[in-house]
Amino acid sequence: MLALVLAAWVAGQGQALQMSYPAEAGLTGVTVRWSGHAVPFTLRGERWLATVGVDLDSRPGDHAVDVTFSYEDGRTRVMREPVQVRAEQYPTTELQVEERFVELSPEDQARADREAAETSAIYDTFTPQRYWDEAFAVPVRGAQDGRNFGHRRVFNGQPRAPHSGADLRASTGTPIYAANRGRIVLAKDLFFSGNAVYIDHGHGLYTTYLHLSEIEVAVGQVVERGERLGLAGATGRVTGAHLHWGVRLLDARVDPFSLIRIGAQ
Numbered sequence: 001m002l003a004l005v006l007a008a009w010v011a012g013q014g015q016a017l018q019m020s021y022p023a024e025a026g027l028t029g030v031t032v033r034w035s036g037h038a039v040p041f042t043l044r045g046e047r048w049l050a051t052v053g054v055d056l057d058s059r060p061g062d063h064a065v066d067v068t069f070s071y072e073d074g075r076t077r078v079m080r081e082p083v084q085v086r087a088e089q090y091p092t093t094e095l096q097v098e099e100r101f102v103e104l105s106p107e108d109q110a111r112a113d114r115e116a117a118e119t120s121a122i123y124d125t126f127t128p129q130r131y132w133d134e135a136f137a138v139p140v141r142g143a144q145d146g147r148n149f150g151h152r153r154v155f156n157g158q159p160r161a162p163h164s165g166a167d168l169r170a171s172t173g174t175p176i177y178a179a180n181r182g183r184i185v186l187a188k189d190l191f192f193s194g195n196a197v198y199i200d201h202g203h204g205l206y207t208t209y210l211h212l213s214e215i216e217v218a219v220g221q222v223v224e225r226g227e228r229l230g231l232a233g234a235t236g237r238v239t240g241a242h243l244h245w246g247v248r249l250l251d252a253r254v255d256p257f258s259l260i261r262i263g264a265q
């Protein structure tokens with residue numbers, strides 16, 4: 001007897017996932033409903049590909065998403081696809097920073113709240129244009145990995161939000177490069193992040209570069225993969241110079257190195 005085995009898509013908490021289906025005659029489009037967005041697949045050679053992300057705090061276990069296939073004769077077919085979220089263990093880290101970053105003055109609190117609203121409005125924007133068509137690159141030349149992604153953090157004894165990016169070793173003045181092609185949507189000093197650059201790559205994918213000593217790009221500019229964005233530094237809430245590299249993917253906080261590992265393209 002033949003058993004039909006449906007393999008689930010699998011991703012860990014805080015990981016990017018590349019969904020893919022083979023091209024077939026008459027198939028003109030594929031979209032997946034993910035975190036409230038209709039994400040279009042891109043045809044690359046013989047495969048339809050879409051990059052999606054599982055948030056750090058997604059519930060581990062079985063989930064499902066709807067994938068719609070559109071054909072040239074006007075037919076559509078919807079398939080409910082299983083997605084399995086694997087639990088990841090992220091440690092807790094204790095950090096000591098300047099007290100003003102933990103006990104905020106009313107002015108700093110108002111500023112931090114304003115900036116949080118501004119950055120969440122950026123992440124809520126789904127740009128239909130897809131700017132990139134190459135694999136993502138690590139923004140510090142020669143860096144192989146990052147640290148601290150997903151760590152539960154305690155600043156000066158007080159619990160705070162988990163660490164939603166990867167920290168890369170980079171001394172002040174180290175050039176920082178765009179991980180991929182995209183449009184600059186934020187380039188300024190933020191209370192917690194220091195000098196920050198946000199790139200919108202389209203299709204719900206954003207990369208961020210924090211704590212810079214210098215910013216060399218401006219909002220609205222389209223940057224190429226590997227184009228210089230600025231210099232590493234130690235601005236904002238830090239314990240020393242480094243690059244904080246973040247990825248937001250369809251509202252999910254994912255490890256930027258998971259994008260590199262899956263060869264998202």
Ligand SMILES: [Zn+2]
Nearest residue numbers: 165166167244
């Ligand atoms: Zn960081």
